[in-house]
Amino acid sequence: xSIKVNLKVLAGGTSEQTIEVEENTTYECLLDDLExxxxxxxxxxxxxxxxxxxxxxxxxxxxxxxxxxx
Amino acid sequence: xIGGFNNEQIRRYSRHIILQEVGGKGQEKLLSSKVxxxxxxGLGSPIIQYLAAAGVxxxxxxxxxxxxxxxxxxxxxxxxxxxxxxxxxxxxxxNKLNPDVNVKTYNHRITPENILDxxxxxxxxxxxxxxFATRYLVNDACVLTGKPLSHGxxxxxxxxxxxxxxxxxxxxxxxxxxxxxxxxxxxxxxxGVIGVLPGIIxxxxxxxxxxxxxxxxxxxxxxxxYYDATQMTFDExxxxxxxxCPACGENPKIxxxxxxxxxxxxxx
Numbered sequence: 001x002s003i004k005v006n007l008k009v010l011a012g013g014t015s016e017q018t019i020e021v022e023e024n025t026t027y028e029c030l031l032d033d034l035e036x037x038x039x040x041x042x043x044x045x046x047x048x049x050x051x052x053x054x055x056x057x058x059x060x061x062x063x064x065x066x067x068x069x070x
Numbered sequence: 071x072i073g074g075f076n077n078e079q080i081r082r083y084s085r086h087i088i089l090q091e092v093g094g095k096g097q098e099k100l101l102s103s104k105v106x107x108x109x110x111x112g113l114g115s116p117i118i119q120y121l122a123a124a125g126v127x128x129x130x131x132x133x134x135x136x137x138x139x140x141x142x143x144x145x146x147x148x149x150x151x152x153x154x155x156x157x158x159x160x161x162x163x164x165n166k167l168n169p170d171v172n173v174k175t176y177n178h179r180i181t182p183e184n185i186l187d188x189x190x191x192x193x194x195x196x197x198x199x200x201x202f203a204t205r206y207l208v209n210d211a212c213v214l215t216g217k218p219l220s221h222g223x224x225x226x227x228x229x230x231x232x233x234x235x236x237x238x239x240x241x242x243x244x245x246x247x248x249x250x251x252x253x254x255x256x257x258x259x260x261x262g263v264i265g266v267l268p269g270i271i272x273x274x275x276x277x278x279x280x281x282x283x284x285x286x287x288x289x290x291x292x293x294x295x296y297y298d299a300t301q302m303t304f305d306e307x308x309x310x311x312x313x314x315c316p317a318c319g320e321n322p323k324i325x326x327x328x329x330x331x332x333x334x335x336x337x338x
Contacts, residue, residue: 008305010228010296010298010305010307011228012226012228013227013228013298013300013301014296014298014301014303014305037254039250039251039254040250040254040255042245042246044245044307044309046308046310047292047307047308047309047310048244048309048310048312049244049245049246049247049312062307064230064245064294064296064307065225065228065255066246066249066250066255067223067224067225067228067229067230067255068199068200068201068202068205068223068225068255068257069112069200069223069224069225069257069258069263070109070111070112070113070114070197070198070199070200070222070223070224070258070268
C-alpha cells in the first residue's frame with residue numbers, strides 16, 4: 001500500500017510535488033529517493049522537525065535546507 | 071524644541087512622527103533603544119543602514135573582519151573603505167547618515183567568553199553572521215538570557231528569516247537542532263551569493279527590529295519566511311517549539327555557554 005505525500009522543497013529553490021511512497025518508508029529513504037543530502041536539510045511536519053529515522057505518514061511535508069551565509 | 075525633539079529631528083523623523091502607529095512617542099522609543107548587530111557584512115549592511123536611518127539611538131556592531139573588494143558587490147555601506155575594519159567603516163557610514171545614533175564597535179569575534187557580557191546591554195540582537203558556530207552561540211546566549219533575536223541567513227539565491235522571542239516561541243535549535251557536519255554546507259564565499267539577496271533579508275530583519283522596539287504588528291515568531299529570488303516567491307513556514315529542544319525545551323541540555331560546544335562544526 002502506498003501513501004500520498006504533498007511535498008514542498010525549499011532548498012536551492014522552491015518546488016512542490018505530490019508523491020507516493022511505500023508504507024514504512026522512512027524520511028531518510030524519502031530524502032535518498034529525492035537525491036537530497038540528509039545532512040543539509042530538515043523535514044518539517046506540522047511546524048516541527050521530524051526524526052529522519054521515523055516513518056512517513058500521509059501528510060504535508062516541507063523540506064528545508066539549513067544555510068548560514070550572512 | 072518641541073517635546074523632546076529639536077527642529078532638525080522633527081524634520082528628520084517627520085515621516086515616522088506622522089504615522090499614527092509610531093508618532094513622537096514611538097520615535098522617542100527608537101532613539102532610546104539599543105540594538106546589537108552581529109556582523110557588518112551582507113546582512114549587517116542593510117540592517118545597520120536602516121536602523122540608523124530610523125533613529126535607533128545605540129547600535130552595537132560586532133565584526134572582526136576588514137572590508138575586501140569582493141564584499142562591495144553586496145555590502146553597501148562599505149564603499150571606499152577597502153582594508154578598513156568593517157566596524158569602523160560601518161561607524162563612518164552611520165555617523166554620516168544620522169548623527170543621533172551612537173555606534174559602539176566591537177572589532178573582534180563574538181565568542182563564548184564575551185557574548186553574555188556584550189549582549190546584556192542591548193534590547194534586541196540581530197544575527198547577520200556567516201557561520202554556524204556563531205549562529206548557534208548567539209541563539210543559545212539569547213535563549214539563556216531571554217534576549218529577543220532576529221535571525222537571517224542567505225545562500226546563493228535563497229534566504230531565511232525569523233524572529234525569536236525566548237519563552238514565547240521556538241528558537242533556532244527548535245528547527246535546526248544541530249549544525250551540519252563541517253564542510254557539508256558550503257559558505258557564500260564558496261558557493262556565491264547574488265548581491266541583492268542580503269538587501270531583501272536584511273531589510274526584513276531591520277523591519278522586525280523596528281516593530282519589536284515599537285511593539286507594533288505581528289512579529290515572525292513561530293514563522294519563518296523562505297525567500298527564493300529566482301522564482302521571486304516568499305514562503306511562510308510555520309515552526310513550533312520543540313519540547314526536546316536542547317536550548318529551550320522542557321529539559322534543556324544547554325544551561326550555560328561552554329566554549330567546546332561552539333567549534334566550527336558545533337558539537338551540540
